[in-house]
Amino acid sequence: MTEVERHGYDVVVIGAGGAGLRAVIEARQRGLRVAVVCKSLFGKAHTVMAEGGCAASMGNANANDNWQVHFRDTMRGGKFLNNWRMAELHAKEAPERVWELETYGALFDRTPDGRISQRNFGGHTYPRLAHVGDRTGLELIRTMQQKIVSLQQEDFAEHGDHEANLKVFAECTITELVKKDGRIAGAFGYWRESGRFVLFEAPAVVLATGGIGKSFKVTSNSWEYTGDGHALALRAGAKLINMEFVQFHPTGMVWPPSVKGILVTEGVRGDGGVLKNADGERFMFSYVPDVFKGQYADSEEEADRWYTDPDNNRRTPDLLPRDEVARAINTEVKEGRGSPHGGVFLDIASRLSAEEIKRKLPSMYHQFKELADVDITREPMEVGPTCHYVMGGIEVDPDTAASSVPGLFAAGECSGGMHGSNRLGGNSLSDLLVFGRRAGLGAASYVESLGQRPAVAESAVEAAARAALAPFDPPAEGAGENPYTLHMELQQTMNDLVGIIRRAEEIEQALERLTEIRKRARDVTVEGHRQFNPGWHLAIDLRNMIVVSECVAKAALMRTESRGGHTRDDYPQLDSAWRNRLLACSVAANSPADAAIPDVTVDVRQQEPMRPDLLELFELEELQKYYTDEELAAHPARQE
Ligand code: FAD
Numbered sequence: 004m005t006e007v008e009r010h011g012y013d014v015v016v017i018g019a020g021g022a023g024l025r026a027v028i029e030a031r032q033r034g035l036r037v038a039v040v041c042k043s044l045f046g047k048a049h050t051v052m053a054e055g056g057c058a059a060s061m062g063n064a065n066a067n068d069n070w071q072v073h074f075r076d077t078m079r080g081g082k083f084l085n086n087w088r089m090a091e092l093h094a095k096e097a098p099e100r101v102w103e104l105e106t107y108g109a110l111f112d113r114t115p116d117g118r119i120s121q122r123n124f125g126g127h128t129y130p131r132l133a134h135v136g137d138r139t140g141l142e143l144i145r146t147m148q149q150k151i152v153s154l155q156q157e158d159f160a161e162h163g164d165h166e167a168n169l170k171v172f173a174e175c176t177i178t179e180l181v182k183k184d185g186r187i188a189g190a191f192g193y194w195r196e197s198g199r200f201v202l203f204e205a206p207a208v209v210l211a212t213g214g215i216g217k218s219f220k221v222t223s224n225s226w227e228y229t230g231d232g233h234a235l236a237l238r239a240g241a242k243l244i245n246m247e248f249v250q251f252h253p254t255g256m257v258w259p260p261s262v263k264g265i266l267v268t269e270g271v272r273g274d275g276g277v278l279k280n281a282d283g284e285r286f287m288f289s290y291v292p293d294v295f296k297g298q299y300a301d302s303e304e305e306a307d308r309w310y311t312d313p314d315n316n317r318r319t320p321d322l323l324p325r326d327e328v329a330r331a332i333n334t335e336v337k338e339g340r341g342s343p344h345g346g347v348f349l350d351i352a353s354r355l356s357a358e359e360i361k362r363k364l365p366s367m368y369h370q371f372k373e374l375a376d377v378d379i380t381r382e383p384m385e386v387g388p389t390c391h392y393v394m395g396g397i398e399v400d401p402d403t404a405a406s407s408v409p410g411l412f413a414a415g416e417c418s419g420g421m422h423g424s425n426r427l428g429g430n431s432l433s434d435l436l437v438f439g440r441r442a443g444l445g446a447a448s449y450v451e452s453l454g455q456r457p458a459v460a461e462s463a464v465e466a467a468a469r470a471a472l473a474p475f476d477p478p479a480e481g482a483g484e485n486p487y488t489l490h491m492e493l494q495q496t497m498n499d500l501v502g503i504i505r506r507a508e509e510i511e512q513a514l515e516r517l518t519e520i521r522k523r524a525r526d527v528t529v530e531g532h533r534q535f536n537p538g539w540h541l542a543i544d545l546r547n548m549i550v551v552s553e554c555v556a557k558a559a560l561m562r563t564e565s566r567g568g569h570t571r572d573d574y575p576q577l578d579s580a581w582r583n584r585l586l587a588c589s590v591a592a593n594s595p596a597d598a599a600i601p602d603v604t605v606d607v608r609q610q611e612p613m614r615p616d617l618l619e620l621f622e623l624e625e626l627q628k629y630y631t632d633e634e635l636a637a638h639p640a641r642q643e
Pocket of ligand 1: 040052178232433
């Protein structure tokens with residue numbers, strides 16, 4: 004019998020990023036006993052990397068802003084594929100969530116008259132991002148940790164135990180959700196340091212595990228982004244939607260390999276940096292799409308004048324929306340005009356003095372100096388698209404964050420629907436606060452409504468332990484597969500064949516390779532023992548990355564149109580017939596119940612039509628670009 008440490012809670016939140024912490028606070032404030040489990044150190048979640056800010060229509064910088072404008076911007080950004088109810092709740096509740104953070108002690112930058120400062124960002128009609136310099140995510144996490152400490156102090160005063168009602172389990176990875184009679188009964192995992200197993204018995208679990216970027220070779224995402232929550236939910240019987248939509252930021256570092264994908268801020272281009280190919284050509288002038296023709300400069304001279312005289316000149320195409328720039332860079336590299344390390348050049352050195360560069364872009368100067376030994380005041384940077392965010396995730400009820408599995412809830416980047424086919428910058432941090440809170444509430448209400456709690460079966464614990472230990476058993480024949488090699492092959496496959504530009508033959512090729520990788524993954528073998536063993540940790544995470552990659556590839560093959568974060572070279576147009584169709588991934592009926600990497604099936608499903616009062620917020624003319632005539636029959640303007 005395997006030795007397993009056991010804990011009992013009302014709600015277990017997996018993930019200590021923005022979404023997880025907000026859920027913890029809410030469930031604890033409802034009087035429940037809550038555990039928060041995270042695989043990194045507490046305070047080190049990916050959310051701390053968020054820079055630009057948190058979108059909320061507080062109207063501080065422009066009084067015309069309100070939830071309706073934010074709702075419209077979000078739907079437009081997602082190309083009308085968003086779950087409209089989530090977009091509505093998000094737009095309505097985000098301001099309240101930001102103000103509430105202030106009551107927890109957040110110190111936002113201020114306007115001259117003392118209100119929370121809000122900055123401009125792509126796709127937002129008005130300056131809307133509440134921010135703390137360029138480290139907003141860090142402040143968000145710091146503040147919520149502080150709130151958690153204050154709740155623990157209340158518990159100490161009442162019970163003499165800081166951890167009576169809320170406990171943090173850091174550096175602890177969850178590998179399996181445990182169910183009983185179809186309902187959540189707990190979560191099983193291991194301590195990263197000791198490798199010892201731990202079981203959380205709880206009737207409600209909130210997944211807040213973030214994204215999937217580590218399935219791609221080049222990503223801005225942190226090491227935690229192995230799609231654990233996505234895979235845990237799928238294996239537990241929940242559905243993943245919109246998995247074909249992955250956002251690529253145009254400028255990540257491409258060299259050296261150890262830092263590949265780290266974000267290079269859009270501010271470099273905003274301050275005068277230009278993109279060039281290996282021939283020294285400013286190639287973005289050749290990539291202005293028809294919908295933007297006339298809005299961007301068509302000569303280098305005009306583009307250069309725009310920086311100092313924006314009223315009388317059109318802006319440089321270097322500042323086209325992210326997806327356009329990312330696609331252009333990708334084409335240049337594929338057609339052989341890339342930089343030595345597979346990107347293009349971003350040149351600020353020949354445009355600004357060394358002094359100006361260091362003053363305007365101090366962190367970029369340090370980032371390249373420290374990490375790449377490149378002095379950006381003298382040489383161009385090498386940059387390329389980097390996998391940045393996944394729009395797809397666990398399908399949830401918009402109001403309660405409940406998945407289709409009783410007792411399982413999800414919030415933040417691991418959930419799906421809110422952002423449709425493309426997320427606007429700043430809308431993630433607000434998403435975490437709005438839906439993190441709703442997930443905490445949803446889980447609390449569920450627990451309160453329960454009669455008898457489902458008990459964990461010993462057989463389920465034994466099975467979870469066996470699955471976790473499998474990588475220590477060498478295959479009957481041969482040497483076994485190395486998890487690092489397989490991970491690299493997976494990342495290369497996803498980057499090359501299901502990356503920023505996709506076509507059927509390449510995705511099919513990717514699926515063949517994924518089938519091969521999945522087979523070889525069964526023979527993954529690791530050396531050593533359970534005490535801090537990164538090879539073993541990767542072997543376990545790899546299963547999640549493989550299954551999530553299959554979801555992305557299968558859905559990408561099925562969606563025969565281009566929309567937001569999904570670009571099909573062979574179907575380059577937006578197709579109205581696809582707008583209300585969702586692709587939902589689930590475990591295939593014939594897949595063995597205990598498969599670590601289950602077979603995935605993808606079903607097409609219709610979106611629920613938008614409520615007429617929300618539909619009415621848009622001009623009929625605009626909707627006609629996205630909707631079919633049939634769908635618009637309900638629009639009030641058509642009823643007149
Ligand atoms: P995270 O913050 O990633 O937290 C996930 C948690 O889950 C972690 O604690 C992790 O340890 C834990 N976890 C994962 N798997 C397991 C497991 N198996 N067991 C236990 N624990 C697990 N968005 C904005 O809105 N504005 C911005 O300005 C912005 N800037 C960004 C800048 C960068 C460089 C990047 C990469 C992203 C940026 N984003 C921004 C996006 C935003 O930061 C993320 O989408 C968001 O922080 C995700 O938060 P989360 O709470 O869902 O997950």
